[in-house]
Amino acid sequence: MKHRSIKGLLALLLVALAALAALAWxxxxxxxxxxxxxxxxxxxxxxxxxxxxxxxxxxxxxxxxxxxxxxxxxxxxxxxxxxxxxxxxxxxxxxxxxxxxxxxxxxxxxxxxxxxxxxxxxxxxxxxxxxxxxxxxxxxxxxxxxxxxxxxxxxxxxxxxxxxxxxxxxxxxxLDKGPRPPQASQSADWNRGAYLVDALAHCAACHSPRNQLGAERRDAAFDGGEAEGWHATALNVHSPSPVPWSAEALAAYLQTGLVADHAITAGPMQDVVHSLSHAPVEDVHAIAVYVQSLMGAPTPQQQARESASRQRASQPSVALPTPAGDAQLALGAGVFASSCASCHDLGRQLSSASGLRMPLAIALYLPDPRNLVHIVRDGIQPPPGQPGRWMPAFDGELSDDQIAALAAWLRQVAAAQPPWLDLAQAVQDSRKPSP
Ligand code: HEC
Ligand code: HEC
Ligand code: HEC
Incomplete structure (x- = not known):
């Protein structure tokens, strides 16, 4: 009896393999x-x-x-x-x-x-x-x-x-094969942008979450994804950007990596922007128009977040009040004052190595601290052979505890966001080579 059912299973397996081989041929x-x-x-x-x-x-x-x-x-x-x-x-x-x-x-x-x-x-x-x-x-x-x-x-x-x-x-x-028809209700720019983003630039490959078999989740397109151990920011209505994106700002960002009131490109996005800097301006503009349409007009909550962020960014971050009695936040405030404030409290000046005021930095508003920790550890360097802006790396200079405290302070005080969970673990994990 047992023997026969094993034989049956084997036969079934062989049929399944043959079907797969036929499908794959x-x-x-x-x-x-x-x-x-x-x-x-x-x-x-x-x-x-x-x-x-x-x-x-x-x-x-x-x-x-x-x-x-x-x-x-x-x-x-x-x-x-x-x-x-x-x-x-x-x-x-x-x-x-x-x-x-x-x-x-x-x-x-x-x-x-x-x-x-x-x-x-x-x-x-x-x-x-x-x-x-x-x-x-x-x-x-x-x-x-x-x-x-x-x-x-x-x-x-x-x-x-x-x-x-x-x-x-x-x-x-x-695999959903073949080109898609343009949408008659949308502008020529929008349709060009939708085509370039989807068919060629494959922005969703990083910016959409994936399922267990590694396929992009179509029910959560552009909800935010993964790339080489970085979080790739949501680019739809869930965009966490403290300053909502306009199509003009997006176009300039995608071609130069640096626009007013937004963080500079970092991590795997640097390469994307470096490559897009060689693309025709009209095409990058079309991409920006399409991506902005995914984000939509800012909601009242997003407008409120923008004015609160701009308000916090109107003063040096060292002046932001740190809640009393929290040892980690106190440590973080101290690390910021001694290691970061000299550049980031000046605000970005293109003539010097000063940076954006922290309440406008997207890395503080993401669901996890990975991007912030990468930036602090490794700094920011322009792509090889490119002129650009430099931020020094702090790996070796700051301990894991100091980096975790700094990230906690930036998140809770500079960005006024709820604490990141498992921060210490994320700081440790960032030492491991990405997946
Ligand atoms: C995100 C990474 C990535 C990008 C971007 C990418 N490729 Fe590839 N490509 C791969 C990988 C990985 C393979 C090999 C896959 C394998 O071994 O099964 C591959 C394979 C190929 C192959 C098949 C080669 C062969 O010998 O079978 C061609 C052709 C190709 N790519 C062309 C392109 C072109 C043209 C572009 C730009 C429009 C491009 N690829 C962009 C990752 C990429
Ligand atoms: C020597 C000056 C300098 C120091 C010190 C410095 N940074 Fe930066 N940082 C920069 C520059 C320049 C950029 C590039 C972008 C820019 O112009 O804003 C940058 C970029 C960043 C960004 C991306 C957002 C942005 O500004 O575009 C973050 C986040 C950041 N730094 C955090 C920190 C933290 C946290 C510290 C302290 C551990 C620190 N930086 C120390 C100069 C510095
Ligand atoms: C290889 C992976 C990858 C690809 C492909 C990619 N991105 Fe990104 N992108 C990232 C990562 C990681 C970040 C977060 C780091 C940063 O802010 O620089 C990011 C950040 C961004 C941001 C900044 C979001 C914000 O609110 O500050 C924009 C806008 C963006 N990407 C647009 C695009 C567009 C449009 C495309 C396609 C043309 C694209 N990305 C393709 C990985 C990628």
Whole structure:
């Protein structure tokens, strides 16, 4: 009896595996000889370069200090480390032998030229919505890069995810294939912005929470997400920004990283902005119009939070009253006065290394203290080779207890927000390498 039910189970398992394999099977697309550079149209190439900046292909396909687009960039996910592929036109180790059809299939369906399924760490769940002419422009751009012979390291994934056919199940659940029609009721700018944000810039990949299988939660789009151990701020009606965003401020922020009354970009967002600084101004403006529409007009509560924040920011933060009798807050006030006030109580002056008054800093208003702790520990440096603003790193200078007390004081006194729970733990965790 027992024997028979085990046999039955085995048979069922085999059928399930066969079904998965059938679902996962994709034909290989034959290699084609790499076309010479002159075969590509210059106008399309220029357009492709701009689209690649908005799609930030380089962030995952160019390793730090490595040759452009040769891959090897380690992407840490909760499921292990996945390496960006070599997408230079090298015929053996890159995509030199790929036809435009093969390239289009990769972006639309997450399938490599030889038919194997690609992991959704590659945001094909967004690129699937790219229009054919934009895919053609990206193809032109990629195929005219310098070919580089390089094989990225093998992925290190938790069992059983090395088994790529499993991705077929993920695609069945979460891949919603193909472009979406524009919305007739919205402006041309809005529609352009919606398209760029969704199909190319994949902002939601960081700014939306994900479910246990690593898919973006569509019921909570732009509610705030994760990126490399940072919190990626909510960009919808739940935006916690102490000063509500206008489309103009967003456009300037996305192109320069620095606008009045808002914090400078930090962490993984720095790279996004650095890349968008090479995109056409009209496109960044369209992105800003769309993102602002997700946030909507400020609610009465958001207006009240803005005036209270501006009020607190109208004086040096050291003058803000610290509740008596709380030893941690007293310690935090002292750390702020000795380590931070000399720059941040001056208010931001572009001629010097002074910074925003703390009641306007978004990091104090987030659901957890990770971004603030990262900034204090590591400081803020402009991307390599870029001029920009510097904040010194305090790692080694301040102890974990001092950082936790400082964060508690900034949160409760400078931002007048309810205390962060498990602050000490978050400070400790920030020492560990991100997931
Ligand atoms: C968030 C990171 C990320 C971004 C952004 C990204 N990619 Fe990738 N891409 C990956 C990863 C990771 C892989 C490999 C996935 C795997 O091994 O299954 C990949 C694979 C690919 C492949 C398939 C290569 C092969 O040999 O199978 C192509 C083509 C590609 N990317 C093109 C692009 C283009 C074009 C852009 C910009 C429009 C882009 N990628 C942006 C992470 C990214
Ligand atoms: C030497 C001057 C200096 C010191 C000291 C300093 N900062 Fe900064 N900080 C800056 C600059 C410059 C920026 C970049 C952005 C700007 O212009 O506001 C910045 C940015 C920040 C930001 C992002 C918000 C923003 O201002 O754009 C936070 C949060 C922050 N600092 C917190 C701190 C804390 C907490 C301390 C004390 C541990 C500290 N800083 C010490 C100069 C400094
Ligand atoms: C790789 C992950 C990642 C991607 C992709 C990304 N962001 Fe961000 N973004 C972050 C993180 C992390 C922060 C928080 C750190 C900071 O404030 O600089 C942030 C902050 C922001 C902020 C500041 C919010 C505030 O209230 O201060 C805006 C606005 C923003 N992102 C817009 C965008 C838009 C628009 C896109 C797409 C074009 C995008 N982001 C793509 C990770 C990302």
């Amino acid at each position: 994709r034909p290989s697309i034959a290699q084609s000889a790499p076309a010479p550079r002159s075969a590509f149209e210059p106008g399309l190439l220029r357009q492709g370069e701009q689209l690649a900046a908005i799609g930030n292909c380089a962030s995952c396909h160019t390793a730090p200090e490595g040759p452009p687009f040769a891959g090897g960039t380690a992407l840490k996910t909760p499921f292990g480390t996945i390496y960006g592929s070599n997408i230079t036109p090298d015929p053996e180790t890159g995509i030199g032998g790929w036809s435009e059809d093969a390239f289009r299939r990769a972006l639309r369906e997450g399938v490599s030229r030889d038919g194997h399924l690609l992991y959704p760490a590659f945001p094909y769940d967004h690129f699937t919505r790219l229009q054919d002419q934009d895919i053609a422009a990206l193809y032109t751009f990629v195929m005219t890069r310098d070919p580089v012979r390089f094989v990225p390291p093998a992925n290190k994934l938790v069992f059983p995810l090395q088994f790529r056919p499993l991705i077929a199940g993920w695609n069945l659940l979460y």
